[in-house]
Amino acid sequence: MDSQSTPMADDAWTSNGNGNGSTSTMDKAREQTNHLVHQAQQKAGEMVGQAGDQVKSQLSSQKERASDSLETMAQALRETGKSLQDQQYEAVGKYIDTAAEQLDRVSTYLQEKDVDELMGQVQDFARSRPALILGATFVLGFLAARLIKNAETDGSSQSDFTPSAQPDFSSSGYAQSSFSSSDNPPSGATSAFNV
Numbered sequence: 001m002d003s004q005s006t007p008m009a010d011d012a013w014t015s016n017g018n019g020n021g022s023t024s025t026m027d028k029a030r031e032q033t034n035h036l037v038h039q040a041q042q043k044a045g046e047m048v049g050q051a052g053d054q055v056k057s058q059l060s061s062q063k064e065r066a067s068d069s070l071e072t073m074a075q076a077l078r079e080t081g082k083s084l085q086d087q088q089y090e091a092v093g094k095y096i097d098t099a100a101e102q103l104d105r106v107s108t109y110l111q112e113k114d115v116d117e118l119m120g121q122v123q124d125f126a127r128s129r130p131a132l133i134l135g136a137t138f139v140l141g142f143l144a145a146r147l148i149k150n151a152e153t154d155g156s157s158q159s160d161f162t163p164s165a166q167p168d169f170s171s172s173g174y175a176q177s178s179f180s181s182s183d184n185p186p187s188g189a190t191s192a193f194n195v
Helices: 007-016 022-086 090-112 115-128 129-159
Strands: none
Touching: 022 090, 022 115, 115 129
16 A cells, blocks of 8 residues: 555545455545535524524614504694684594504504514414405505506607607698688687687
8 A cells, every 4th residue: 555645545445454444534525414414504594594684684774664654643743633623514523633643553553562572473464364465465566567568658659759840630620610700600619710
């Protein structure tokens, strides 16, 4: 045998005792593979955890903004309701105050719940009413498709439109007066087309 042997070969030679180190080498390869797989799983778990934390942070930020917006809207509605009540529109003012109270409740609800609780409640709602969620998804998809289609149609028609183009009504007779200078318009009617 060669005087310069590798450490792995030496371990394989000594571990088996009979010079056949293939099983020991295979065991070490398995251990290294398992270790690498374990490390990869840990890294993937850390990355997923970080991504989840970022999503939660963004959702929490959005939740706070929504809550603040709802508070602002509620305050504006309260002011509008008070103004209407001052102007003798008490019934309308009361309806607007009721709407402001509802917005306040939703705002408070969002402030008191954390993102995990809200997500859990949304999931529970979706599980308890799958037909409603499926229908809402269908309606939202349909509306989104219509909006996209209309946006594409509006975009193509606007590029073809030239504001300087004037319709030519001379051949249709619309540019000429329906009354001649000798005709008198009906009583009480005036014509802008009289020459």
